[in-house]
Amino acid sequence: MSGNGHNGSDGNLPAGVKLPIYLDNHATTPMDPRVLEAMLPYFTDRFGNAASRNHQFGWEAEAAVETAREQIAKLIGATPKEIIFTSGATESDNLAIKGAAEMYKQKGNHIITAVTEHKAVLDTCKRLEKYGSKVTYMPVKPDGLVDLDQLNDAITDKTVLVTIMAANNEIGVLQPVEEIGKLCRQRGVLFHSDAVQALGKVPLDVNKMNLDLVSLTAHKLYGPKGCGALYVRRKNPRVQISAIIDGGGHERGMRSGTLNVPGIVGFGKACQIAQEEMPEESRRLARLRDRLRDKLAAQLDETFINGSMEHRLPGNLNMSFLYVEGESLLMGINDVAVSSGSACTSATLEPSYVLKSLGLGDDVAHSSIRFGIGRFNTEAEIDYVAGRLVEVVSKLRELSPLYEMVKEGIDLKKIQWQAEAH
């Protein structure tokens, strides 16, 4: 399929390009060396339990945790007391949704979310449905955005919570969080947002956006895995949630368990770096992303961008290369790490539900590639990837009966396909 084969470098790499290249920053990010450096002492000499109230080891750990709380709070416009540490955003989503449903069950049992949410939100909602909650899964428009009028209509006097993510992990689309927050405040319902992909990439302000609960994690922001947080509003209004993990009453009773001090220190440091570097970095990433998109669009026909380009994370590009299947594409660019919405690449053999909810056909989902550009990607890497992709898509289109038929002017939608039951 290509000269580079599977050992990577054939000696003809451009300057500044080392294989393999990582372009899957929505799945996880490499740790920033500055974050690692900040964490190390808390594995070695400063190993105390932050809950040990009676000696220096504990006080040291606690001080480090409080510093991190401040750093994280600052990045979202919150106060340190409003930050609760968890094991990750999945736990934060569970805690926010289950915790709010339980706490406010006298008011009602209706929750509103969107079909494009992360599974941590969707599966939590499904579980609550089993326990008697009613959940509305709002559709999205073809550009991936939620319709505010539809949301307004969906809210009833039994609604306790609206949960809509700030930025989507697959298509990078940014929801109108400020407008949603305003609406929820007017209607008297709580607003939770999974802001995992948005944190440190686009500005977040819990007061401007009327956010009551926000899920955060470190590992999408060049911090360590296994460390997340939940913002819980204390004023205007004061929000309360029931704990889902019991045992010791840590984190103001909302999340028991010994704190992951090194992880938390890393999380804080990652947020501090993002605070300082976000404006410049987001501009740089958007430039790289647009460069990739423009090179691909210029050299390949029959491509399609999934989701709004206008309301989008700067580093995200989700593109379908029609008539070429995603997994075969990934095989061809095996020296570049990206992901695909194709059924063949998922554990369940289902195509991406996010792409399906945009109203695209499954065949478009099967042909999609998600690029996640991050802090450590360079222009040289982008150029190399664009070149490889053009090579591989072109070769695979020579193999594609669909591409041949389309070029002959055949309308694929009119064909009676002989699919066997899979």
Place this chain on the structure above:
Amino acid sequence: MAYSNKVLDHYTNPRNVGTLDKSSADVGTGLVGAPECGDVMRLQIKVNPETHVIEDAKFKTFGCGSAIASSSLATEWIQGKTVEDALKISNTDIVKELSLPPVKIHCSVLAEDAIRAAIGDWKKKHPQAEAAAMPAAETPTTA
């Protein structure tokens, strides 16, 4: 997922990629799968009208590496065989040859379907060959 070397080989150097003239009397065309499923295979055969030997086979596939490999392998195997012998190829032979994992077995099934569809199409053009053939065409049995 780890691909077997044979799958990688077929993917990197696919055999017999191309198109035969489907209006020709000697050509049978099988088009199986569906774009929504992520797998479409087109397999074409050129059959000698006297000997019923498959003299040429070409394929094009929209699908994952295992699907491409399965159909590429199919074109390799059926060339030089008679149409009746080609019908004896079963998907399990393909699975074994390519070391396909369970999640990719359906790719080999589609390749077997493609062979049968191409032969079926050729037989429609040659009804006398159909009459002379074993009834095995209706109920495929594995070798």
